Amino acid sequence: MGVFDTVLTTAGEFGPYQRRLYFVLCLLCVTVGVSAVVVIMVVAEPSHRCALPSYENDTYKIQDADHEGIVNLTIPTRLIRGVKVYDQCKIYTWPPENETRGMRSGDPRRESCKSWVYDKTHFESTAVSKLDMVCERSSLRSHVKMAFMLGKAIGVVVLSIFSDLFGRKKLIILSLALSVVSGFICAWVNETIPLCFALAFLGASNAGVYNSIFVIGMEVTGPSKRYYAGTVLDFFFALGECSVAGVGYLLRDRNLTITVLIIPNALLLPCLWLVPESPRWLLQNGRKKEALKTVQRLAKVNGKALEDKTVDMLEEEKEPKESILAVFKSWRVTWRFAFIFINWFAVSLMFYGLSLHSMDTLGNPYLNLFLFSLMEFPAYVLDMILLKFVGRRIVMCLAMCFGGFACISTIFPLLYGGQETATPVLALELVGKFGAAMAFTTLYTFTSELVPTTIRSRGIGASATFARIGGVVAPYIAHLEGYTDGPIGVALPMIFYGGLSIFAGLLNIFLPETKGKPMPETVEDLKTGLRSNPQERATNVEVQMSPLI
Incomplete structure (x- = not known):
């Protein structure tokens, strides 16, 4: 057992100090779960079909019998397990010479359309409906999702280096602030490239926040409690994912849903003063006085007493490389x-x-x-x-x-x-x-x-x-x-x-x-x-x- 683990065992492996800290860390972990799946709300694909070129106020929902008749005449259908479904990407067109006073004759051509109407039963709007990421442009959905995951991949590497150089707490502050800015951009931007960049930064901040709170939590927890303390964070991560579904169901709009989901990130920023810098990181970077102060406070809150000579033994644990x-x-x-x-x-x-x-x-x-x-x-x-x-x-x-x-x-x-x-x-x-x-x-x-x-x-x-x-x-x-x-x-x-x-x-x-x-x-x-x-x-x-x- 290392020197620091010995001190933690004496000072309390998971006492009141760690439980108070974990309350804040678990709240932060909820926000991580939210941002981990918010991309799903951004690129949710509503049901859709081609817009009727001759119908000014066309909607996906059938308005009346006349509207239904025009839809049935203009939009191809197919049977899927006995159910008639409108084609989402094709439309019938007639040559101009076959259209006389609104009447059509001859065989229509089946062509790809350039505009669509969307079902608003579940989604009032998403980036897919705003930017028409459907049919021939449907690959854009994969690119947008990939941007988020690529941001997480880069964030794991780059922000981990930042954490080692400047500290766990600073990375939480930076990543949480970045999630607020990028989250609001994701909520309101309606251009593909800016949306991809915003999601990439949101993915990076997602990795940064979770990595930091997980490491801080583990580094102030005694050795026999670490596995369970780490698993607790996973439960709150899942709770954040569930909350996205609830808020999305109530609001049904991408802009409002993401805005509401990101607001807690901003509200938690002032609470970060309750989160101490990792004493292990302080020791590893030669800041022994600050590490000593943190450990003494930990022991005091846990109702434990540490002898000064024991604390003075704290030093960076060296491992063979x-x-x-x-x-x-x-x-x-x-x-x-x-x-x-x-x-x-x-x-x-x-x-x-x-x-x-x-x-x-x-x-x-x-x-x-x-x-x-x-x-x-x-x-x-x-x-x-x-x-x-x-x-x-x-x-x-x-x-x-x-x-x-x-x-x-x-x-x-x-x-x-x-x-x-x-x-x-x-x-x-x-x-x-x-x-x-x-x-x-x-x-x-x-x-x-x-x-x-x-x-x-x-x-x-x-x-x-x-x-x-x-x-x-x-x-x-x-x-x-x-x-x-x-x-x-x-x-x-x-x-x-x-x-x-x-x-x-x-x-x-x-x-x-x-x-x-x-x-x-x-x-x-x-x-x-x-x-x-x-x-x-x-x-x-x-x-x-x-x-x-």
Whole structure:
């Protein structure tokens, strides 16, 4: 156990001081959950059809019998499982010589249209309806989602460096302020390129806030309480996701919804004075007096007494350093890391793919988003229980395969379910999200215990990079359904998510079990099978970032 962990154990591992701090951190985590899925509200796609060129006040909703007659004459229809559906991208046109005094004759041409009307049942307006990101322009939706995920990927790297240089608290202030500015821009801008830049900055701020509050929370929490303290934040993250569905349902307008959701970020800025700088970071940067003051206050609030000579022993904990390139000196270790990276890519792809797809699923989009977010709560509870009694490798394999099979199984109700397919498809996708959420939180623990102490932070950082790549790719996988008609097209993204998830899950069979075993200290330990002292296991895990960033 390191010197600082020894002091924390004496001063109180999770006393009143940490609980007060966690109250603020959990509120901040709600805002992170909000901004993590707000992009879904921005690019939600309402039902639509081509606008009638000869009808001045055309609306998606049928106005009267005459309006219905013109729509039926002008808009092509097709039967989908026995239900007549208007084509969203095509319109009938007649040559001018075939139109006389409003009467049309001859065979019409089927052409792509240039303007649309949108169903306002669920959405008064979204960026899709404002910027016509449909039909031939539908790929813009994927680009906009990708911009958000790319911002998260860049933010994890760049802002983590900022955090190490200037402190955790400063990064929270910077990232939260950035989320307010970029969030308001996302709410009101109606140009594609500015919207992409705003979402990229919102994604970066999302990663920055979560990374900082997670690290601060872990660094002031005693070693035996860290896992549970970290998991608590995941619950509030899911609560933030659920709130987006509730506010969106009440307001139905992209501009107002995002504005209301971003306001709490601004209101929390003054509360950041309650958040101390991480004493570990202060020690690592030679600011021992400030670290000493923070630790003494922590002990005082927790009702503990620290001897001055004990506190004076606080100093930067030094660990042996190795290059992460050392893992490539052994094929056995290289393959182990390759399997870890594939799992991070696959679980992130499925988690964010299902989240981004939630409002495109059949049924009420707000209820769908709420249910997809709600599934994370039981996933985290079950994960906490299973990780305590069952091996990491088994839980990881089962969660990935369970979620993957559920995603692939959506093809069956789509092919054979007749007209009523919405409920079984939604149920299977929710099971997929359950598996993805459970696998995500398991994977972080598993990776922390597989990677040697000397390269743990860099190893987890590299893993998070592969996770972010999966998040960037996810919007384009979801867009695959636009390239194939029929049930196969609808199920294609789910088949891709599920197939890759099962493949990655089965790779865990070839990884060693870590439950109840000491953690490797060096890369050489991975080669020889030597491990650190089992008694040090609980205190060796230094949390660097959360899987949900």
